[in-house]
Amino acid sequence: MMSAYGNIVLRTAYFYMKDRHMAEDISQEVFIRAYRNWSSFRGDSSVKTWLTRITVNLCRDKAGLKMFTEQPTDPGLMERNQTVSVEEEVLKRMSNSLIFKHVLKLTQQSQEVLYLYYYLDMSTREIAEATAVPEGTIRGRLHRARAQLEDYLRKEGLGS
Template sequence: MKPAGLESKKLFSKDPARALEQLMEKYGTIIIRTAYFYTGDRHLAEDISQEVFLRAYRNWSAFRGDSSVKTWLTKIVINVCRDKIGLRMFSEQPTDPSKMDQGRSISAETEVLEKLKKSEVLQYLLRIPVPYQEILYLYYYLELSTREIADAISSPEGTVRNRLHRAREALSKEMRREESIHDRFGS
């Protein structure tokens, strides 16, 4: 099975207009959810998504394909978000940013349970430092490798691995702390 995010530029049209259609179809949901993750504002996320695809269209011919298309677009969306709002993350509860698997058929009950579980994890994620939120989102929700994350956020891969390790520890600590509170007060 091919890991997520390894789509080469060669799989898309050389014509920027046609490539844009393909990019929007394949990555539209990921881009808007990532923008929402950073901004917490649905309308701003939609505006950012449009700007991301406009930049992709303008730079398609210049994109050499040194990284995957997904990594390139992720870098663009992160940069646009940072330009728009700085490093501030979302202020309201984000929607579930997990990727939608269009081809699978599961029961409604299973789908609801999966969404609930992911929403619970997102509640804990909101309580850890912003750089850790970003790393966990990119790694687990967008399924980027540490190398792809390093490229997307312009950091050394060692820094990404270190931050990912610390983020996992922080998330685990937050979840244990919450569990301890529930145990003490019987909630």
């Protein structure tokens, strides 16, 4: 399961947390939970959707905790030992692109639905299952996110 879905879980965790180490920790926890709860997996969704749901829930839990806990760091050590992962490099390059800058202006819900739909290539039904949100709500969020993004791009002279 880890070889088949490990990258998807890690990228999803990184998308939410924007921290490589935290994403790695969450990825490990996802697979531990999946292993422990495999007998309760009913097969109502794909394994990918099930793992994505576990990942999303863990990220939401950790993000709530992250907001209220101080993260002490030593900037001198960070700069000397800093290694950049592929995900961090891609996110850095994407953040420099005009489209991604506009995506970041969207709400977290809009960013989430765009990421799951376009980046993980999930259907609206799979996104609904992974996020525990009704499919109609997902479709609405996707429609609004596209419209907002199109509006931002049109204002920049890039839209139709």
